[in-house]
Amino acid sequence: MSKITDIAVIGGGASGLAAAIEAKNVMPKARVVILEKLDRVGKKLLATGNGRCNLSNMDMGSHHYHGSVKNVMRIINGTPTAKEFFGSIGVVCSADSKGRIYPRSNSAATVLNALRLRAKELGIVERCGFEANFIESTPDCFRISSEKGEKYPCKRVIVAAGGYAAPQFGTDGSVIRLLRSNGCHTTKICPAVAPLRVRPELLKGLKGVRAKGKVTALSAGRILKEETGEIQFTESSLSGICVFNMAHLISQYVGKLTLRLDLASDMDMEQLVGYLRIIQYQRSSCTLEEILTGLFVRNLAFYLTKRALGKPLTEPISALKEADLRTIAQLIKNLDFEVLGSAPWKEAQVTSGGISGDCVDEQLQLRGAKGIFLCGEILDVDGDCGGYNLQWAWSSGIMAGRCCANSLRGALL
Ligand SMILES: Cc1cc2nc3c(=O)[nH]c(=O)nc-3n(C[C@H](O)[C@H](O)[C@H](O)COP(=O)(O)OP(=O)(O)OC[C@H]3O[C@@H](n4cnc5c(N)ncnc54)[C@H](O)[C@@H]3O)c2cc1C
Incomplete structure (x- = not known):
């Protein structure tokens, strides 16, 4: 069995690296170890923002976050901004x-290298x-076991x-299941910031097409959310940031969720019909x-x-009636797809x-197991696309690292 460690961080991703660094900043004498399942830390970080790492956003409104953790904004506002945090480890950022905030180098590797150097x-x-x-709680310490039977004792x-x-980046939900078997409860889990599946036959001929427009999510006639941006069509799904x-x-x-695409959101119905008449x-x-060429x-x-x-596209444009022009315009502004998942x-x-959220206190410590802190995506928080998820990872990591280190005051050998 290894020598007892002060703080063991399970997971060397964005939040784990931030937590470990903050814990050491607060308590320099603490022995801190990151236990990472893959052969190196931060693999997912390298893939973020298409390799550019969109690490935060200038607009940090609470409406960009979803989930049951109540104090997301208090945690974000109570920790350094991404620019401050990365500035402190030598990464220059720009929006x-x-x-959307990126490292000035436009390279995710810069971010990971700077975190690892620190x-x-x-x-x-x-x-x-x-x-x-497995995480076992003994009277003196916690003991973290690995697949291979190794044990890591820590305070x-x-x-x-x-x-x-x-x-593919090491996150398969196994630690969520582990915590659930230890009494934590989870909210409904499903992919976020993801393409949405629709009936493939409705996408025939559209694979690879990209178009600008407005996407409206509707359920039972109610508008749930609207976003504008680039919409991408694949063989079986709709994609692009606004769909994500x-x-x-x-x-x-x-119940039923419908995505309504308005592919001419810069024109109203009458302007569009007028354009088609011309x-x-x-x-x-x-x-x-050739009716929609241009x-x-x-x-x-x-x-x-x-x-x-x-109708067959070989028919002449001249044969179209006013009602046909309206039907085309109507579809352009209301192209509906029922979401299958x-x-x-x-x-x-x-x-x-x-x-x-109710499993952790405001310090992100498990209510049912004092001494265990949680941060990052394992918690029921998800943010919009645009740097919000990494910002949550940094802020919650820093908060967990800080509170965890503070809880050790007086307990270091
Ligand atoms: C392709 C892609 C692009 C993205 N781009 C962006 C972006 O540009 N901006 C943005 O804000 N967000 C982006 N995200 C989301 C963002 O990367 C995540 O929300 C963030 O990394 C979550 O941080 P985390 O520390 O909670 O988890 P992760 O970064 O996923 O790290 C968890 C770590 O724990 C390890 N681990 C898992 N189980 C165990 C175990 N049992 N024992 C030991 N280690 C374990 C994993 O191997 C992993 O290294 C992107 C995600 C993906 C997949």
């Missing part, structure tokens, strides 16, 4: 025109290839093992293939015309749901 400088030990599968535990999303941000709704609304006049000698890419133009009119976990970026 793009939409307020961790090394502070004497934090990385123990990779250790898959925690405090920070659980930063992530959720279910993107299991609708995925968390699946965990909250039972096109009909200008292209009177052309076939229906408004949409070819595959989308064909798709919309066919789906609206149900989220894409699989490996395509999701975040977990909606997790360990319920």
Whole structure:
């Protein structure tokens, strides 16, 4: 059995690295070890923001966060901003025109390297290839066991093992299940920040198409959420940031969820019909293939015309009636897809749901097991796409690390 450690952090991802660094900053004498299941820490971080790492956002409103943890904003406001935290470890950050914050290098590797350098400088030990599968509480300490039967005794535990999303980066929900078997309860769990599946036959001819527009999520005639941006069509799902941000709704609304696409959100219905009338006049000698040329890419133009009119595209534009023009315009502004569910976990970026907010106190310590702190995606918090999930990982990691280290005051050998 290894020598007793002061703080063991389970999971060397975003929140685990932040927690370990903060714990050491607060309590430099504490022995801190990161227990990571994969062969190196921070693998998911390297994939974030398409390799650029969108690490926070200038607009930190509470409406960007969902879940049962009540004090998300208090934790975010009570910890350094991402710019301050990364500034303190030498990473220069800048925001793009939409307020999304990235490292100035535009490279996620810069962020991970700086975190690891700081961790090394502070004497934090990385123990990779250790898959925690049991946490035992003894009168003197906790004992974390691995798959291989190794045991790690420690005075405090920070659980930063992530959720279910993107299991290819080590997060398969096993630690959520472990905590559940130890009495923690979980909220409904489903993929968030993920593509949404719709009937594949409704997407025929659209694979690979991208279009700008407004997406409205509707359930029982009620508008749940609206977002504008780029919509991407795949073989069996709708994708793009504005669709990703609708995925968390699946965990909250039972019944039918519909995504309504408005592919001409910059025009009202009458402007669109007026535009089509002019096109009909200008292209009177052309076939229906050309009615939407100039408004949409070819595959989308064909798709919309066919789906609206149900006629062969070889028919002349001149034969269209006013009602046909209105039908086309109506479809462009109300292209409906019933949501069948989220894409699989490996395509999701975040977990909606997790360990319920009432299992932890305001210091992110388990109410039922003092000495165990939680941070990051393992908790029932998910943020919108745009840097909100990493901001939660940094802030909750820093809060858990700080409170965990403070709880050791007077208890260090
Ligand atoms: C492709 C992709 C792109 C993303 N891009 C962005 C972005 O640009 N901006 C943003 O805000 N968010 C983004 N996210 C989401 C963000 O990466 C996560 O929300 C964040 O990393 C969660 O941090 P965490 O520390 O809770 O968990 P993770 O970063 O997932 O880390 C958990 C760690 O725990 C380890 N682990 C799991 N089980 C065990 C165990 N039993 N024992 C030991 N170790 C274990 C895992 O191997 C992993 O290293 C993205 C996610 C993905 C998948």
